[in-house]
Amino acid sequence: MPSNGSVSDAPITQFINCRILKEHTLQREDLWVRDGRILDPEKLFFDEQGYADRQLDCGGAILAPxxxxxxxxxxxxxxxxxxxxxxxxxxxxxxxxxxxxxxxxxxxxxxxxxxxxxxxxxxxxxxxxxxxxxxxxxxxxxxxxxxxxxxxxxxxxxxxxxxxxxxxxxxxxxxxxxxxxxxxxxxxxxxxxxxxxxxxxxxxxxxxxxxxxxxxxxxxxxxxxxxxxxxxxxxxxxxxxxxxxxxxxxxxxxxxxxxxxxxxxxxxxxxxxxxxxxxxxxxxxxxxxxxxxxxxxxxxxxxxMAMGLPPGRHTLGQQVIEIQGLHAYVAGTTTLSGxxxxxxxxxxxxxxxxxxxxxxxxxxxxxxxxxxLGISHQKGSLEYGCDADLVLMDDQMVLEATYISGVEVWRK
Amino acid sequence: MKLIILEQYDQVSEWAAKYVRNKILLFNPGPERYFTLGLPTGGTPLGCYKKLIEFYKNGEVSFQYVKTFNMDEYVGLPRDHPESYHSFMWNNFFKYIDIRAENVHILDGNAADLPSECQAFEKKIQDAGGIELFVGGIGPDGHIAFNEPGSSLVSRTRVKTLAMDTIQANARFFDGDLSKVPTMALTVGVGTVMEAKEVMILITGGHKAFALYKAIEEGVNHMWTVSAFQQHPQTLFVCDEDATLELRVKTVKYFKGMMHVHNKLVDPLPGSLKKN
Incomplete structure (x- = not known):
């Protein structure tokens, strides 16, 4: 569907049925994204008389930066x-x-x-x-x-x-x-x-x-x-x-x-x-x-570099590393390798x-x-105007999906 | 006139919301046939909006083919000020429902030419075919919209200077600072609301009991502008027990005796709950 804004023609996505992290609390609010950025829906409504081109149902999950x-x-x-x-x-x-x-x-x-x-x-x-x-x-x-x-x-x-x-x-x-x-x-x-x-x-x-x-x-x-x-x-x-x-x-x-x-x-x-x-x-x-x-x-x-590798022995560069659970040891020792x-x-x-x-x-x-890093106007929060870099997760903070600039980049 | 007496604020909110829902459903709106709804702001209708949102989320009602007209807005307050009636409507109602922005009408208190903004608003109501149902609340002094005591009962949409009572009452929304409270507003006139096919006025709390008494048991009087609706062919007052404190026992008993009839107005409509 072609979009409707007078400010931009980019399509608008509305994340619905989610709890978003804003002002230090989880709020039952929708999140609107256009051009990869978080949009103020009130301005969209009254200034542009616009609306979302598509709605994305989050199933009640947490949506955080x-x-x-x-x-x-x-x-x-x-x-x-x-x-x-x-x-x-x-x-x-x-x-x-x-x-x-x-x-x-x-x-x-x-x-x-x-x-x-x-x-x-x-x-x-x-x-x-x-x-x-x-x-x-x-x-x-x-x-x-x-x-x-x-x-x-x-x-x-x-x-x-x-x-x-x-x-x-x-x-x-x-x-x-x-x-x-x-x-x-x-x-x-x-x-x-x-x-x-x-x-x-x-x-x-x-x-x-x-x-x-x-x-x-x-x-x-x-x-x-x-x-x-x-x-x-x-x-x-x-x-x-x-x-x-x-x-x-x-x-x-x-x-x-x-x-x-x-x-x-x-x-x-x-x-x-x-x-x-x-x-x-x-x-x-x-x-x-x-x-x-x-x-x-x-x-x-x-x-x-051992992060993300499966348990067992790995040769990494000059080192042999053994991964057991959350520990990475120098193989054959109990020295943590990082x-x-x-x-x-x-x-x-x-x-x-x-x-x-x-x-x-x-x-x-x-x-x-x-x-x-001095970039909180751009990243790290869900304030209007910030980049729509998002994580979708359940109440135990187990990830369901990741978004960058409003685009899904990973899903479980 | 119908007087609906319910126990408390929550029941008033629910009854009013069901009434609005049924009115929309019975009207059977569509792309060629919009339902026109007049809306108030303030603490009284808040619960009604919450219920309507719930009905929308349950799939019981849609606002896709509803046009809304708000009663009033402050003059000179930025639109995105948290106390503007634009903000109120967005934060408490519009953002949760499927209404389209182009179908929402709220007076622009920052318009360069305020009188023409008011005239244009009247014209928009006319062009929409008039208002099917106007929902309103009242102040303790019996004002409807910003039609303060002494307002003409045939008034139209216009610029209004607020009464000192209203400014003082509203100061609580502006850090308690009288100098921050807008002193003027744009408001629909009593005559504007009178032309709606139907009017539903919500009144709750003991502090509004005297206004309800003035509205329905005494004569039509421009010092209690809500009393004008005695001459409207289809008016409902929906109130809680506390708001009836100044009424005669006879009045209260008479209308309570009819509740079983009036409650039929808010029964679920056949089939309406089966959607979704």
């Missing part, structure tokens, strides 16, 4: 940090697969690597994202919101699984020059995780923030005042809270103390990433963080472990990461 994962290292056997003939193809493959976890956009994450890898991979990413500010999602896969570079400007003591020989310091040149040198450029980079205690970090944090790159604190031994100073320079995120940082101490709470710091500049908020897979963060620690600062909690999977959590699983686990409401759990995977 699509999930945003700001820290994903790979999956399904693909490691974004391993140079390959065509890194773009690996990202595209994973981007398509994670639609079934409700992820509609994400930040491919590179762990500490030598400059040659950054140059090569980022160059390919830049090719991949060249068309616009970020690669928009669709049937082909989740959208790419720029790359998250985790390292190499991090602490030796808290390097975690990052290869020691490639760690760097900022040196004496000041500003982002050392980063440009190592990374080969900052185009298509949306986030950098660094250790604020490294000499020269102030001007780096400041300049990155000015360039619109989100600065995250992590893999660091910073004390609270160093962390607060970085926030005052523009840092706004904490990479996988509790992991790879000093443990909370009551006389110097370290980076964890940012959650309740009173030295955060007015009007700003600190967000923090949480791997809520029930393995990497004890549920009690999850609850402490959530209760201290619920509005800053951002669910991340931090998943590695997270294999999926985003929908993290949302469910977070809700159960924290006892928070369904809307709160959903917002930790949508609204909060969008606010962190």
């Amino acid at each position: 699509g999930f945003i994962d700001v820290q994903l290292n790979g999956g399904y056997g693909v490691d974004f940090s391993t140079p390959s003939e065509d890194p773009g193809a690996g990202v595209a493959f994973v981007a398509k697969k994670i639609l079934e976890h409700g992820v509609t956009s994400f930040c491919p994450t590179l762990v500490t690597s030598p400059p040659s890898v950054y140059h090569k991979v980022l160059q390919r990413f830049s090719f991949f994202t060249a068309r616009c500010e970020f690669q928009s999602g669709g049937v082909h896969g989740a959208g790419v919101l720029g790359v998250h570079l985790e390292g190499p400007f991090i602490s030796l003591e808290k390097k975690g699984a990052h290869p020691e020989q490639f760690l760097r310091t900022f040196g004496g040149s000041g500003g982002v020059n050392p980063l440009l040198e190592v990374y080969g450029g900052l185009d298509n980079v949306s986030m950098v995780t660094l250790a604020p205690e490294l000499a020269g970090s102030q001007s780096v944090v400041e300049e990155l923030s000015q360039r619109g790159v989100t600065v995250s604190l992590g893999h660091s031994v910073a004390n609270l005042s160093q962390a607060e100073e970085a926030v005052q320079q523009g840092a706004s995120f904490i990479t996988h809270l509790f992991n790879a940082m000093l443990p909370f101490h009551h006389r110097d709470p370290g980076i964890v103390g940012l959650l309740t710091s009173n030295r955060i500049p007015a009007g700003r908020s600190v967000f923090y990433g949480m791997i809520a897979d029930g393995i990497h963060t004890n549920p009690a620690a999850l609850r402490i963080a959530h209760r201290a600062h619920p509005a800053g909690l951002v669910l991340v999977t931090d998943a590695i 997270s294999i959590a999926t985003m929908d699983m993290c949302v469910r686990h977070f809700q159960q472990a924290s006892g928070c409401s369904v809307p709160e759990a959903l917002e930790a995977a949508s609204l909060h990461p969008a606010q962190l």
